[in-house]
Amino acid sequence: MSTATTCHDVSICRWSEVADKAALMPQIDAIFFESSATRTFASDEHRTAFRERWLGRYLTDEPAWGYLALDANGTVAGYLVGSITDPATTGPFDDIGAFENSAALTAAHPAHLHINLAPQFRNRGIGGRLIEAFAADAAQAGAKGVHVITGAASRNVGFYKRNGFDALATGKIRDHDVVMLGRTFR
Secondary structure (H helix, E strand, C coil): CCCCCCHHHEEEEEHHHCCCHHHHHHHHHHHHHHHCCCCCCCCHHHHHHHHHHHHHHHHHHCHHHEEEEEECCCCEEEEEEEECCCCCCCHHHCCCCCCCCCHHHHHHCCEEEEEEECHHHCCCCHHHHHHHHHHHHHHHCCCCEEEEEEECCCCHHHHHHHCCCEEEEEEEECCEEEEEEEEECC
């Protein structure tokens, strides 16, 4: 008999509503670095900057667009951080550099997100629930759609497609083949 956690054993909450954020940060960081394609860093400074770019600034600057999946014991199963601000037209995301030629696509899909789950919680519908929570709130706030950029051959492309995203464009970022996927809100 499996002891795997199901989707129903996990609750979704907004980061901005979490009382003891400091207690959960080590779990979130562990999931972030375990899920990252980048595993080695030239220095602690580079590691810190990488974390800040893809996770930290979202939790600090846009906590209303962060979501946690917590199991019944309060263990972080995963998280989603995002923004409803179009990264092609605003300064906070200038350091990413992937949006110079995609302003038309991001105008139709201005919201964006980053999602990661702990390995033992994957393939249980939890990621889809995190996306649905974000999508519902982003649509209610007026966003027309959401996009993600990921490796063209990454396993998460199928995950995004199962969750309503369609391929919008392909390209290269620092010699890596990438795909931009988008989902329109109705």
